[in-house]
Amino acid sequence: MEVVPISNFLGSFTKSLKSVQTGIDTLIDILNNVGTSIKIDLDDATFLTKLREEVFDLIVTDPPYRDDVPYVELSDFYYVWLKRALSDTYNGKLAPRFLSEAFFKPIGATFREIRTQWEELAPREVGLNVGRLKHFKGEVANEEDARRYFIDLLYRAFMSMRRVLKDDGSLVTYYAHTDPEAWEELISAGWRAGFRVSAAFPVSTESAERVTARGKAALDTSIVVVWRPGVKGEALWDEVYRDALVAAEERALEMLRAGRTGVDLFVGTLAATLSAVTSREKIVGIDDIGGFVRERAYPAAARGLARAVSRLVGGNEAGEEVRDPGALFYMLAKVLLPWNRRARGRVMDRSTVHIIGFGTGLDDKELTSMKIVEKVGSEFRLLEPRGEERGEFVELLRARELDPSRPVLRSAVDALHLLEYYAATFDVKGFREQYEKLRSVNAVLVDEALRLAKVFSGRLVPSVDPERRLCERVLSYVSGAGTLEGWLGGA
Template identity: 40%
Template sequence: MKYLLRCLYLQNLLESGNFPIEIVNIASAKEKGPGRPPFWEMIFWWTRKPLASARAVILASLLSSDFDVERFIRIIFPSYMGRGRFSKTPHFLNPNLKLLNREYIEKIKRTRLLDPFAGFGSIPLEAVRLGVGEVVASELLPTAVVFLRAVLEYPKTAVEKKIERQLLNDVVRWGRWVLEELKKDPDVKELYDPDVAVYIGTWEIKCPYCGRYTPLIGNWWLARVKEKRGFKSLAWMTPVKTEKGVEIKIEKITDRSVLQTAKTIRRGRRTIGIEIGDKKIIVGDPALNGEPNIDAQTNKAVCLYCHANIKGTKEKWHVKEVLREWNERLERYLNGEISLEELRQSPARPRLLVKVRIVNKDLEFEPAKLEDDEKLWKALEKLKTLWGDPDIPTELFAPYQMGSAGAFRITLWGFDKFYKLYNSRQLLIFVKLVKLIREAGKKIEEEKQKQGWNREEAFKYAEAVTTYLAIALSKYHDYSSVVSVWNPSLIPGHTITFRGIAMVWNWTDISPFASFTGSWTRNVKTMETSLKYIINSIFGSSNSVKILLDDATSLGKISGERFDLIVTDPPYRDDVAYAELSDFYYVWLKRTLSDVKSNVLVPRFYPEAFFECLDDRCSSRVEIRTQWEKYAPLEISVSSGRADFFRKIIGVEAGSDEDFREKLGKAFKRMAELTKDDGMIVTYYAHTDPSAWEALVEAGWRKAGLRVSVAYVIATESEQRVTARGKMALDASVVVVWRKGSGGVGFVQEVENKAFEEALRRVDEALKIGSSLDINLFLKSLAGVLSVYTSYSELVPDISVKEIVERSFSLALKALVEAVYKRGGVEKPLDPYSSAYVALKLVTRASEEKAKARGRESKIEFRRGRVDRTFASFLGVFSNINVDILIANKILAKKGDELELLEPEPDSLTEQSIRRALENLLHEKNLDPSKPENFKTAVDALHYLELKAI
């Protein structure tokens, strides 16, 4: 009875069976490519939740369960046209709150919302757009707090003071001022050719066999840009042996008719050449047959002068050793211990390969010359005169690798300090930009005071403009470093797009004066575009926004406050090592947003982010050198390298699985404490696998006393697939709704029976209203099971959370299959193989639905669904068949670390394509259609009958 009363408490649309998850997912999936929110282009961040899903989840949490769904859709997505179509990317239009009655508007205005893991601010931004009365966004890391203020605080303040146009203009004006001042600098004038946008460089090493320097080239391609017919651009490098050494020759195809008919030649995953009619062209060194002359994964390099193989082992390799020596010598030179000539004679050194010009909006490539390399050495001499300047980032990288959470492989090559990530010209330019941005901030403050602003207002305004300029600089050095790779698609790569910072070849050095992706000029324009979007998004909202630098396990800066709604994306086990990786931004933001006195960094803007108080009154502060030193031990994630380092060096437990569970539990407990009794917690979680659910249930139920209400799979778009997410629904997050109220004692067998009945009820109700047979239906079933288990605070006999999750997955699958049977008129249970097949079909349909959601109904891509072995093992609980038997009977097949459901894969809906796919499937399963008596299972018979029916 107690449980049933709790079930009746489902008061909102999100917890009802009416939430339009399919449409929300279609809207979320559109936030990709050109549909990305413009403010995401401000700076690279690892994961960001779609605005469409955040908007839908927040508003649905505040509306009654019987709210009209069609009206709800028109409110959150004004551009929705029906049948999954939108007249405009959904997030571009603000929600149409005029369709809400006054009672709901007032309720939203009274609502207090918290996001304790706010990241880049998607969730709080949508709360602001919806008019939520008070929005609090908290983050552990200073870097994230700077970005949150740029997204949430400064635009809102500008709109409230009606100076948003002034803010936009000043960001652009002072961005141009910085550039013009840089142009005047005599140290800078001679470093760049006026018409060169990008220099492509690499490392050259002295061959241990012939003694000549050989460049290490990771990709011969300079341009390989596709069009609907053929290619728009094709260009590549060819090495040429001369008396002076190895020089570079540029090869390209300019004939439009040839470009349209050209086809690539591939070997494995590598494009090694092109085919034009009967003619084949292999790129690069003919002796290497299209392969690069450096492969760091296999510890192999080839001298382009004598073609000697320079091999090594993981522990010892000439290439890695001489690069370490370069970095050691560089530091010794800057410290005055060796001469420039000694440094120039290093067995490894930077070298420029190609200059890139923009001519009539196209790129032209030209080999770099000796005088271009000389500019790097000149810059280094100038840099030495600045050595000891606090604006040079000499901080150490985190001295450990992060395991599955990421890696600083670059440190294994001797790049152990941040300044070593840049060639001398890049570093010199960035240091000068830091000083100019700092000067601009002071001039802005002075200007506003002269205009009659009070000191506090002038200071805060200067902080805002300076922040956007600091972010523009961060974006610049993300695109221009010796670890940002040139991409033949004609777009430079980020330094930190990987789960770490890796050694690359063919790096990019972008001129600050060029209008090119990642340049200072382009980045200032990006800040303007981003700001315009945010200002338009929040225009007219009258709510309050608060940004906190705080630890989610304690949230000590929130006292005596309780929230109606907490919506957040908590960390998962193998999450990105944010503290360590975002130090790449931190060390530059700290300098740009601080001041210098007596050759030491001192607080100016964001003192709490970059300096630590030495007493309770903060009368004096000390610089926080890096985030990894202060905040990595506080982060919630598993990192084997982090765990080993902090355990051995300072005796702190940080990064272990036990530490992750403990901290996640503390965070959930604190969220529960801050939630009103009738409030709600909504968590995104980027996993569908059982082990992740185990950590989630332990934190939410065991540690925080919460119960699961409902769950959905919502399409999410991240900057990249930063980890191997749940394979049942790629690029998706599970949204779980939590309520307070677990209590009482439940007997396991009775609880299990109730859980199964609840799951069956929810699935049946969902099917009655036309829900799709997909992963979301499984999640409804799983949430039904967990809602019963987690409604009790104690189970008898006591069972582990792991066992609860295992039972829940199995019961959810069983309920799902039985509900489908019931709807299909199947009175008796099917055989175990058929049950397993049906269950797998239901939970692996995400890939098929994904193709439809992208608007390619004319050519649907039917890809086989995949699950991991752990998930597949739960099938055995209700079907009495283990995974190995399913593989032996050709229902599943091994595909690397995953399992693939064997089913037809037509490339279209034509009869011919379907027939061919079924014939291929039977052949793959070693089945002869003429001998059906040899079929092993009813699943074999199903595929045979499907073929016969065509």
């Protein structure tokens, strides 16, 4: 759609120009007040050759998003025009004028024009691109070669930053990739370079409607990670995992008591986990750092949060934790996210699904296949009770493809919803009959469902959520056949 260039709306030329002007004015005001100057260097992040003796208190960077955007190829569209706008002419040819090092390469007393960024910078860009690597390194290059090449460049960049950062300084990175492998590589590179994770928190930095997010899962939220120099000592992998689990549980409990919710709560818990993991210089028996982060650090954050929830519900007494991956995702979504009155349930954007999914080992496709979430347009809806009436439960079970007369349990969430359906349909005697039949199908998942019910019947779930009252009824019906502790103890 074509618009009038001078239109004044978000994203228009006029509005964008005004935003740039405001930013420049703000920077000028800051510099006038502090009485200092800004130095801008064009340099290679993997070497930082123009920084010799300088050291810094703070470095803030936005690492390239792995295979997300081919920056060199994309920016060449603007490069060829900027070169002409910022250069001079001599004898009918372009000649250096402004920012000459970006457009010309010195050769003795003369210079050579850099025709495109592609030919000069593509081999050095910190990104994962198989086609590009094949062009520059040979046709035999494959996906694994491209990944190793990317990891090596990322590590070099972290090493360069470590060289110019003070020992008590801080490094801040912004990252918004949905692939856990990308996070494993980022954390591994920083860790190997001598950095430990100090803190992390989510910040909304991306537009959900941006063109680059179309047709793929993408985070609308950047995860800001604060790193500090200083890794020391070594430990066995199981010792590090235990430390990470304890750190996650304590941080989560602290944040829950402070009233923190949502993605903030989960990312804060994950930060405590990563801080414990990256504090050691070496983990004995671990060669694949990325694999350790994927298989141990992410699950430790989710388990730590689950333990903290159990302690909060049980009056600070450690209780049985939820372990089933589907149930863990469902519990975290219920505890972390607010009840949406209009939708009569919980609605998540793709960022939230992926962030919680990191810790439970389930992606949006698996969660959709398990009928724990359903995709509605660009959002995901948690498949949960929207009311307490039997008719509404029939609708939920149909959406979740559950047959109460012939139950097949994929996760503890299935068991929980069937128990709630029985509680909404039968009296205590009828419920007990159905309960025993369900336990004969899979007693482990039924007991896990009761742990979920105990969490959801407490104050961590808002009173407007019908599942809170349904879980209260399930627990009262179960306790009518014996104490809840007795059932769980006999599992």
